Amino acid sequence: MSKKKPLILVTNDDGITAPGIRTLIEVMNTIGDVCVVAPDTPQSAMGHAITINDTLYCNTVKVHENEPQKEYSCSGTPVDCVKLAVNEILKRKPDLCVSGINHGSNSSINVIYSGTMSAAVEAGTIGIPSIGFSLLDYSLEADFTPCKKFIKKMALECLEKGLPKGVVLNVNFPKLKENEIKGVKVCRQADAHWVETFDKRTNPLGKDYYWLTGEFINEDKGEDTDEWALKNGYVSVVPVQFDLTAHHAIRTINSWDF
Amino acid sequence: MSKKKPLILVTNDDGITAPGIRTLIEVMNTIGDVCVVAPDTPQSAMGHAITINDTLYCNTVKVHENEPQKEYSCSGTPVDCVKLAVNEILKRKPDLCVSGINHGSNSSINVIYSGTMSAAVEAGTIGIPSIGFSLLDYSLEADFTPCKKFIKKMALECLEKGLPKGVVLNVNFPKLKENEIKGVKVCRQADAHWVETFDKRTNPLGKDYYWLTGEFINEDKGEDTDEWALKNGYVSVVPVQFDLTAHHAIRTINSWDF
Numbered sequence: 001m002s003k004k005k006p007l008i009l010v011t012n013d014d015g016i017t018a019p020g021i022r023t024l025i026e027v028m029n030t031i032g033d034v035c036v037v038a039p040d041t042p043q044s045a046m047g048h049a050i051t052i053n054d055t056l057y058c059n060t061v062k063v064h065e066n067e068p069q070k071e072y073s074c075s076g077t078p079v080d081c082v083k084l085a086v087n088e089i090l091k092r093k094p095d096l097c098v099s100g101i102n103h104g105s106n107s108s109i110n111v112i113y114s115g116t117m118s119a120a121v122e123a124g125t126i127g128i129p130s131i132g133f134s135l136l137d138y139s140l141e142a143d144f145t146p147c148k149k150f151i152k153k154m155a156l157e158c159l160e161k162g163l164p165k166g167v168v169l170n171v172n173f174p175k176l177k178e179n180e181i182k183g184v185k186v187c188r189q190a191d192a193h194w195v196e197t198f199d200k201r202t203n204p205l206g207k208d209y210y211w212l213t214g215e216f217i218n219e220d221k222g223e224d225t226d227e228w229a230l231k232n233g234y235v236s237v238v239p240v241q242f243d244l245t246a247h248h249a250i251r252t253i254n255s256w257d258f
Numbered sequence: 259m260s261k262k263k264p265l266i267l268v269t270n271d272d273g274i275t276a277p278g279i280r281t282l283i284e285v286m287n288t289i290g291d292v293c294v295v296a297p298d299t300p301q302s303a304m305g306h307a308i309t310i311n312d313t314l315y316c317n318t319v320k321v322h323e324n325e326p327q328k329e330y331s332c333s334g335t336p337v338d339c340v341k342l343a344v345n346e347i348l349k350r351k352p353d354l355c356v357s358g359i360n361h362g363s364n365s366s367i368n369v370i371y372s373g374t375m376s377a378a379v380e381a382g383t384i385g386i387p388s389i390g391f392s393l394l395d396y397s398l399e400a401d402f403t404p405c406k407k408f409i410k411k412m413a414l415e416c417l418e419k420g421l422p423k424g425v426v427l428n429v430n431f432p433k434l435k436e437n438e439i440k441g442v443k444v445c446r447q448a449d450a451h452w453v454e455t456f457d458k459r460t461n462p463l464g465k466d467y468y469w470l471t472g473e474f475i476n477e478d479k480g481e482d483t484d485e486w487a488l489k490n491g492y493v494s495v496v497p498v499q500f501d502l503t504a505h506h507a508i509r510t511i512n513s514w515d516f
Contacts, residue, residue, distance in 0.1 A: 047306030047337075048370045055467040056456075079305075079371075083470065087454040109383055111502055112306045112376075113337075125367055125451040150516065157514045166449070167504045169511070184516035188503040191424070193383040196345040198314075209313040212341065235516075239507035244369055245446040246425045249497035253427070256415045258408065258442035258493075 006032035006095035006159050009085050013043045013078045013102065013115025017063055020101035023144035024133065025069055027151050028098060034069035037085035043077050046115040051076040058084055078119035086126060096159055097123035100133035101144055107172045107226040107236060108190040108218065117170055121242050124168035129158045131169040136230060146178035150235055170238040174230045182233040189238050190225035192218035264290035264353035264417050267343050271301045271336045271373025275321055278359035281402035282391065283327055285409050286356060292327035295343035301335050304373040309334045316342055336377035344384060354417055355381035358391035359402055365430045365484040365494060366448040366476065375428055379500050382426035387416045389427040394488060404436035408493055428496040432488045440491040447496050448483035450476035
């Protein structure tokens with residue numbers, strides 16, 4: 001008697017037709033029964049946003065013929081997609097949730113802005129083993145092929161071993177050919193931040209507006225960070241938690257005069 | 259010679275005219291020079307979303323006459339407001355950023371959905387001591403008066419002592435009268451999550467849509483959590499970090515076969 005196939009929820013933040021999610025679906029179809037619930041439009045940098053003041057639409061779709069997975073496109077954010085999948089669409093809790101493959105980096109502080117990672121975190125909050133994948137290439141023509149074998153291995157390990165309670169994985173791939181990737185490093189999140197330069201323009205009606213443009217500042221010299229791993233040809237894996245308590249700071253704040 | 263007044267950035271996610279932020283401005287005006295940069299519309303549950311595919315508008319406004327602070331309303335998210343304030347509007351880095359007072363709870367897992375807290379976290383990522391405040395009362399008629407003395411003390415302590423690097427504060431007030439509040443507890447984030455029930459309806463054109471409605475599930479019995487503190491009449495203060503690395507899980511994941 002063969003083992004029951006795992007149920008895998010696939011989502012992303014670049015939208016259901018993005019090449020990154022199509023690659024992820026392809027890999028997951030070799031492992032289990034796949035259900036895709038993903039945004040109908042790009043939702044990059046949506047963080048952990050959810051839709052509470054607006055309606056949500058959700059449609060069954062078939063992006064490519066002859067693919068076995070069920071697919072739903074949703075008008076909401078990546079986190080909405082996970083909530084809708086788990087509570088409305090799927091008959092049982094999925095065995096695994098994978099998000100991505102994101103077009104662009106979600107390393108270091110980017111994890112807090114990332115819709116891809118927020119979807120993975122949301123699944124984690126309800127006890128689903130969950131991994132977010134990103135490739136350091138924003139191009140729609142990005143080559144996701146080198147990511148495939150790593151993704152498959154990681155998904156299988158995650159299904160077999162599970163993840164520690166309250167932990168999801170943030171996986172980033174360097175923009176390298178398969179034979180150039182040196183391996184996988186389990187890392188901490190580099191201590192970096194963004195400095196923004198706002199591009200100020202004037203619209204045809206004479207009103208000023210801005211485009212947000214940012215510069216990523218990494219002053220963390222550690223060789224145990226995701227930034228270091230990626231710069232040195234490794235796939236980075238950061239275990240991410242959503243208990244944000246800074247336990248080390250409780251004592252200090254307790255000394256305050258309230 | 260008197261000491262230079264501190265520069266305080268005030269923001270929120272309920273929008274610049276919400277009673278909560280008006281109370282926060284009132285308290286901050288007794289401490290320093292205040293600049294308000296807040297969303298022009300409600301941005302609740304926007305998490306750490308930023309606006310990257312759209313333009314940002316920002317207008318100087320005067321919500322009430324005879325108030326000393328400078329005020330700007332912004333078309334973006336709470337995090338956009340902080341980025342715009344720090345990089346475009348303010349001449350120098352503020353000494354303190356306060357966000358709120360949110361109309362409704364941001365305790366426990368709500369911290370990851372909260373625009374109020376994401377604004378505070380964003381300021382924290384660029385090294386500004388920062389506090390998010392929330393009152394457990396969603397009503398627009400909520401009474402913020404009991405919060406005032408606590409907020410003033412916390413802001414003064416934060417200005418005097420600073421915060422540990424990489425830490426911001428998540429402060430929640432119970433819905434109680436001033437004489438009913440038992441005091442302040444420094445806590446950890448309760449281990450809770452949301453279970454959603456989607457309210458499915460049909461629009462006048464015959465198309466199905468959903469409203470997200472959720473139930474907060476707290477199975478954490480700890481007496482050192484924010485949920486416990488709030489239920490027992492205390493103001494909760496959780497030190498929050500934005501290094502999401504689950505350091506305790508690195509060893510486990512390192513044992514995986516990649």
